[in-house]
Every structure is written in C-alpha cells, then in structure tokens.
Amino acid sequence: xxxxxxxxxxxxxxxxxxxxxxxxxxxxxxxxxxxxxxxxxxxxxxxxxxxxxxxxxxxxxxxxxxxxxxxxxxxxxxxxxxxxxxxxxxxxxxxxxxxxxxxxxxxxxxxxxxxxxxxxxxxxxxxxxxxxxxxxxxxxxxxxxxxxxxxxxxxxxxxxxxxxxxxxxxxxxxxxxxxxxxxxxxxxxxxxxxxxxxxxxxxxxxxxxxxxxxxxxxxxxxxxxxxxxxxxxxxxxxxxxxxxxxxxxxxxxxxxxxxxxxxxxxxxxxxxxxxxxxxxxxxxx
Numbered sequence: 001x002x003x004x005x006x007x008x009x010x011x012x013x014x015x016x017x018x019x020x021x022x023x024x025x026x027x028x029x030x031x032x033x034x035x036x037x038x039x040x041x042x043x044x045x046x047x048x049x050x051x052x053x054x055x056x057x058x059x060x061x062x063x064x065x066x067x068x069x070x071x072x073x074x075x076x077x078x079x080x081x082x083x084x085x086x087x088x089x090x091x092x093x094x095x096x097x098x099x100x101x102x103x104x105x106x107x108x109x110x111x112x113x114x115x116x117x118x119x120x121x122x123x124x125x126x127x128x129x130x131x132x133x134x135x136x137x138x139x140x141x142x143x144x145x146x147x148x149x150x151x152x153x154x155x156x157x158x159x160x161x162x163x164x165x166x167x168x169x170x171x172x173x174x175x176x177x178x179x180x181x182x183x184x185x186x187x188x189x190x191x192x193x194x195x196x197x198x199x200x201x202x203x204x205x206x207x208x209x210x211x212x213x214x215x216x217x218x219x220x221x222x223x224x225x226x227x228x229x230x231x232x233x234x235x236x237x238x239x240x241x242x243x244x245x246x247x248x249x250x251x252x253x254x255x256x257x258x259x260x261x262x263x264x265x266x267x268x269x270x271x272x273x274x275x276x277x278x279x280x281x282x283x284x285x
Contacts, residue, residue, distance in 0.1 A: 131187030
C-alpha cells in the first residue's frame, strides 16, 4: 500500500510539473492574473482545490485497480469469496476523511468569500450599474454623470460592433464600490477576468467591492439567462490611469444628456414588494 501511495504522489507531481502556465492556473481566463486585489486569492482556492481533488482521484482510482487485481478470481477457484459484514477501520476512514475534506474546503471558501465580500469604507470610486434587457446603464455616482447603453449589435460576421458596446471606465489602483440594480428580470454582473460575478435582482440592491490593479480592457457579460437576447448583453470594463478616467468623466459632462444620474423610474416592474400597483388608488371605507 505504501509503494502504491508513493507512486501515485510521484505521478501527480510529475504531471503537474509538466503543466503549462495556463494549466497551472486551472485554465482560468487569460488576463485574470493580478486583475484585481481579489484574483490571486480566487485563483489560489480554485487551483488548490483541483490539485487536492486530483490527488484524491488518483488515490481512489489506484485503490480500485489494486483491489480488482489483488482480489480477482484465480484460475481454479470456485464459489463465493469470503464475505465481511463490516470492517470498522475502513468504514471509519471513509467517514472521517471526507468530513475533514468538506470542512477544510468550506473553511477556506468561507474565508476567501468573506474577504471578497468585505465592504470598503469610503471607496475612491462609486459606480451604480443597472442591468436591463439587454444592455447596461452606468451611473458615476460621485461625478453625477451617467452612460446609458444600448443592446450590442453585430456586423456581417456576427462580431459585436465597437460603437454599440457599453463601456464602464474605472481608475486603476482605486478602491471601487459597484452598486448593482436591475430594471426588469434577474441579471448577473460578470467581468470574466475578475473571476467573480453577482446577481442583479429586481427590488434588491447588491454590491461588489474590489480594487482594479491592472490597466486594460476586460470582457463583461450577463451571466444569468435573461431572455431572447441574453447572449448579446455584453459590456467592457476599461481600467485606465486617473488622468484618462477624469478626461472621460469630463467628456460625459460636456453632453447635457449624460449629466445627472439615471433612476429606477424607468423600470417596467412598478409593483415590486413595497410599491403600490400603478393606477391603484387607496380608498377609505
């Protein structure tokens, strides 16, 4: 048994040593490494989990093969093998070890999630993102300007056209609060390289907190099936230096249509919990 375990461990180590950088990161999206202050922790829990589970799988497969070979019926043997009613050491092992694995995974997951979900006091940047079928509105709360997106259109090749792509600008290395709202149905705000997404639920406000630590353009999309054109509910996050961010905000302010913040009064759902039904009048008996 010892030589079998050692061989399995050596095989796993040899296999991992030959992995490419993408494989070592668990095939996570390119460009996600160092994209925010949370991506390293999310990458760590993802890859570590898969390595541990791969080890468990190799050990389990090895034991199955070993048992099938060691206890196979030999030539000339007849009858039924000796039947055991129970085997306390093995049964205890197969009960205790999985419980330890589950508790360990839960503890590390809860720790990472708590860090990712920890609110930032007095963030440098506040943005309200409003999902709507099938586009996005971005309110730059502190600057009192907004961007209203339209549904992404495609060219003759089926690729999204750049001029219809909603773009969310964020300054690099600035603590950021994203307030998430929905105008109609459940959407999900997902920046692929940030390795985290969050639902946008009508009548409920959710938040995301992070610090963008890498400049560039990152892919965003709705991750919740929201209707006919869900696949076209795309956007981009453009992380830039503070000067470029300020210039973009100034360009929005120059257009009167972009001044002020968009509210939720355009929601088609006007009878959410706590709201009165449109046209319904109260009558005193």
